[in-house]
Amino acid sequence: MPKIIDHDQRRRDIIEVAKRLILQGGFEAATMRSIAAEAGFANGALKHYFPGKESIIAATFQSVLSEMDPQGFLNEDDAPSGQDPVERLRERITMSVPFTEREINAGRVLLVLWEHAASNPELAETYRQFFSRWREVTIGLLRDASGGRDAVSEDEYDTLALELLSVTIGANVVNLMHPDGRFLNVYRTYLESFIERVTRRAP
Amino acid sequence: MPKIIDHDQRRRDIIEVAKRLILQGGFEAATMRSIAAEAGFANGALKHYFPGKESIIAATFQSVLSEMDPQGFLNEDDAPSGQDPVERLRERITMSVPFTEREINAGRVLLVLWEHAASNPELAETYRQFFSRWREVTIGLLRDASGGRDAVSEDEYDTLALELLSVTIGANVVNLMHPDGRFLNVYRTYLESFIERVTRRAP
Numbered sequence: 001m002p003k004i005i006d007h008d009q010r011r012r013d014i015i016e017v018a019k020r021l022i023l024q025g026g027f028e029a030a031t032m033r034s035i036a037a038e039a040g041f042a043n044g045a046l047k048h049y050f051p052g053k054e055s056i057i058a059a060t061f062q063s064v065l066s067e068m069d070p071q072g073f074l075n076e077d078d079a080p081s082g083q084d085p086v087e088r089l090r091e092r093i094t095m096s097v098p099f100t101e102r103e104i105n106a107g108r109v110l111l112v113l114w115e116h117a118a119s120n121p122e123l124a125e126t127y128r129q130f131f132s133r134w135r136e137v138t139i140g141l142l143r144d145a146s147g148g149r150d151a152v153s154e155d156e157y158d159t160l161a162l163e164l165l166s167v168t169i170g171a172n173v174v175n176l177m178h179p180d181g182r183f184l185n186v187y188r189t190y191l192e193s194f195i196e197r198v199t200r201r202a203p
Numbered sequence: 204m205p206k207i208i209d210h211d212q213r214r215r216d217i218i219e220v221a222k223r224l225i226l227q228g229g230f231e232a233a234t235m236r237s238i239a240a241e242a243g244f245a246n247g248a249l250k251h252y253f254p255g256k257e258s259i260i261a262a263t264f265q266s267v268l269s270e271m272d273p274q275g276f277l278n279e280d281d282a283p284s285g286q287d288p289v290e291r292l293r294e295r296i297t298m299s300v301p302f303t304e305r306e307i308n309a310g311r312v313l314l315v316l317w318e319h320a321a322s323n324p325e326l327a328e329t330y331r332q333f334f335s336r337w338r339e340v341t342i343g344l345l346r347d348a349s350g351g352r353d354a355v356s357e358d359e360y361d362t363l364a365l366e367l368l369s370v371t372i373g374a375n376v377v378n379l380m381h382p383d384g385r386f387l388n389v390y391r392t393y394l395e396s397f398i399e400r401v402t403r404r405a406p
Contacts, residue, residue, distance in 0.1 A: 026318060028231060074233060110319045115229060115314040120381055127380050159396060162389045163366075166373025173372050174365075176321055177330050186365045 011049050014039050018060045019109055027112045029057075052118070061113045061123055064106060065130045068096065074130070074133050085144035086199055092141055093194070096168045097187055098175050107172035135161050146198050160198060214252050214262070217242050221263045229380050230315045232248035233259075257323070264316045264326055267309060268333045277336050289402055295344055296397070299371045300390055301378050310375035310395065314373055349401050362403060 021030040036046040047099035239249040260333040320326035
């Protein structure tokens with residue numbers, strides 16, 4: 001009886017190998033040859049799953065982006081969940097900022113992928129779609145958490161969402177550059193004061 | 204009479220070449236060989252100025268960081284300048300966020316350098332020193348612009364400064380990923396609302 005091969009699992013394994021190699025030695029370390037060797041494949045067998053490095057990088061980008069959203073909230077229905085909207089906002093934004101060692105390390109893979117997206121229109125488009133969805137969902141969270149106060153205009157939600165997404169991206173870089181974690185508590189304070197700003201009654 | 208060679212100028216020229224190559228083709232494109240060829244040097248002559256790629260990258264990092272501060276305000280004395288402190292804050296923070304094509308492109312070089320700093324302790328230390336000075340100066344600007352209001356504690360200045368620096372870093376990535384500049388105006392609105400937040404009277 002022929003062995004049953006789970007091709008999807010193999011693709012996932014290959015992506016994990018690529019991610020690990022990038023984490024250890026940057027983009028240059030993740031060659032088709034090194035990925036094949038590390039995954040225990042012949043070079044030709046690897047090409048059965050991914051025709052070239054570009055397609056592995058694209059899949060790795062997708063994978064790292066979805067890791068930033070482990071609970072899949074970007075794909076969630078907009079239907080109210082019953083959860084308190086301020087708690088929901090707090091939970092989701094805390095999830096986005098890198099606090100654990102694993103999340104901080106993932107920032108390094110993101111740096112590599114952003115860099116390559118700068119000269120690869122397809123990767124850039126993948127990121128733009130992710131970013132656009134992330135922004136949209138964040139605006140929805142902010143609107144719910146503010147209780148639909150009239151004092152907050154659509155422009156303000158746009159600005160608050162871009163602020164929050166930018167801080168999250170910035171925190172990726174800052175925490176990666178400061179492995180002693182010296183800014184983690186300041187980011188926690190920032191998130192609390194951000195929530196306070198969004199939810200406080202208009203004067 | 205022997206030709207007088209301006210060695211400092213040559214070092215600066217080499218750094219500009221490295222920056223241009225990184226901008227065009229990423230870190231891999233900037234090899235000792237390609238830098239020497241592009242700068243019109245023999246490989247051996249290049250080594251007279253920089254013993255290896257690591258030292259060129261370190262010098263390029265320094266150069267890109269000082270470009271982020273073209274007016275040298277990070278090295279300025281803390282002596283009051285006579286300028287209105289709110290205007291001073293506005294001018295400096297607008298300068299830090301990438302708005303022009305040149306500034307947005309510089310973000311790509313930064314991505315490469317951050318990535319390499321993640322596995323190069325010396326580069327990471329260079330960045331930490333820059334970041335620490337940038338943060339310190341920003342806290343000073345915020346304190347002056349808020350008019351020393353009692354309502355603002357030291358912790359709040361720390362949080363506001365980290366917010367602003369993180370947004371600036373995030374804007375580097377976001378603007379690089381969106382070459383159509385669709386978020387430039389939202390960043391302008393953010394900066395104005397940030398200043399409003401810092402300078403407004405306590406309720």
